[in-house]
Amino acid sequence: MVEIKKNTEKIWELLEEVKDPEVPVLSVVDLGIIRDVENQGNGVEVTITPTYSGCPAMHTIEQEIKKILKENNIPLSKIVTVLSPAWTTDWISEKGRKNLEEYGIAPPQNEVDKSVLFANPAIVPCPLCKSKNTRMISQFGSTACKAHYQCNDCLEPFDYFKCLK
Amino acid sequence: MTKQEALFEYTLRAGDDSLILGQRLSEWCGHGPVLEEDIAMTNIALDLIGQATSLLAYAAEVEGKDRDEDQLAFLRYEKEYKNLLLVEHPNIDFGVTMARQFLFDVFHYHFFKELTQSSDSQLAAIAEKSLKEVTYHVKHSSEWIIRLGDGTEESHTRIQQAVNDLWEYTGEMFVMDQVDEIMIAEGVGVDLARIKTIWHDHVQQVFERATLTMPEYGYMQLGGRQGRHTEYMGYLLSEMQYMQRAYPNMQW
Incomplete structure (x- = not known):
């Protein structure tokens, strides 16, 4: 077993290889869930x-973290889950946002309106043709973290990684 | 009643509200009126069950009797569940489901908003996390209340009837007992009398946009917080608990 390095840089690098099972282009580091x-x-x-209280990917992510550390002979004392401060889409890295868009999922837009009611849905550019002429089909999409949009120009439906602040 | 007993009961109540409503909503899986709504309702159910996991795990920790969140969720008897009667009400149809959801979502939102200020750091953390999710729930159900209320004659009549029928289950949300008093005195719990006014104004604001009439406050059904449930609860539990009862300790 190798001695743990004083700095934890190598571990952060290894964690880059752990992907969100539902969004395989996003590492758990880029997603901002490694605190x-x-x-x-x-x-x-x-x-x-x-990311969300009921996110079913969390268990798999824990297993993957354990696996990659073990494969690299790094002893793990434990994985701690914290709820506060609550995760926000602001913690997704620039690289993560870029990867999301290339993968066909629109990254979260900076929605400033926090009102509970009657807020207009965010203007989300189409990740495929880049048109801003899109519409929200449903606030809820294929996973807890996504909303369902459609482009009015190229007509493609797409996922929007919804803003959570 | 000690502070610890009150905290267990308090956390259990909140956990059971989320758990039972999550179970009810998940009954819509594969039965939604349109695909997007099927997905929306099951997404909301998932959020609620996730919140229940956090709350029941904490309740079990506070209780200190070597139980975990799964045992609390699947191995209690009916009278040990402390959820509001409103959330166990059957789905009936989409209108009743949305009316139930809206009346509860508004309560849930303001309850969690206050609970973020709790002196209990774990409850405050769960509230902070849950509030972000519930914000989306309130938006969703409010939009449906408006669309159905201000929609066709048929949709208006049916959503108004659903609201009228469920109204007698809303009073229970604001009843405080010894558990609440201890929790408020400790700076842990929420003053439900304050929430009641905020809830009323919020609901009224949406009803006005939905052209719906606020029902009169009359007789209110109580009992959920004490474990006295409606006749619907047993059926819900028998379905929810079936796997653990039939195959004890089975793991997914």
Whole structure:
């Protein structure tokens, strides 16, 4: 077993290889759900936070983190799940946003309106033809984190990774 | 009643509200009126069951009797569930489902909003997380209340009837007992009397846009918080608990 390095840089690099099982172009680091990696002496402690309370991918992600650390002979002390501060789409990295768009999922737009009622849906550019002439079909999409949109120009339906603040 | 007992009960109540409504909504899976709504209702159910997981896990920890969230969810008897009667009400049709959802969502939103200020850091964290999800739920059900209320004569009549029928289950949301008093005194719980006014104004605002009439406050059904349920609860539990009862300790 290799000694844990003083800095945790290598572990962050390894975690880049763990992908969100529902959005395979997004690493858990780019998604912003890895909150901390700390050397505890006897192993590393990885702190994660869920995107949505009921996100079914969290369990798989934990398993994947354990697997990759084991494969690289890095002892894990534990994986801690924290709820606060609550995850926000602001934590998705620039690289993550770019990957999402190339994959055909529109990245979260900066929605400033936080009103509960009657807010106009965000203007979301089509990830395929880049037109801004799109419409929301449903606030709820194929997974908890996505809304369902359609482009009025190229007519393609697409997923929008909805803004959560 | 000790503070710890009150905290267990308080967390259990909130957890059961989310769990039972999540179970009810999931009954729509594969039966939605359109595909998008099928997906929306099951997404909301997933959020609620996720919240229930966090709340029941915390309740189990507070209780300290070596139970976990799954045992609390699947291995209690009917009288041990402390959810509001409103959330166990059957789906009936899409209108009744949306009326039930809207009346509860508005309560849920304001309840969690206040709970983010709780002196109990775990409850505050769960509330902070859940509030973001519930914000989407309120938007969704409010839009349906308006669309159905201000829609056709048929949709208006049916959604108004659904609201009238469910109204007697709304009073229970704001009843406070010893559990609430202890929790408020400790800075943990929410003053439901305050929420009641906010809830009323919020519901009224949407009803006005939906051209719906606020029902009169009359006799209110109570009992859920004490474990006295409607005749619908047993059927819900028998379906929800079937797998764990038939195959004890089975794992997914």
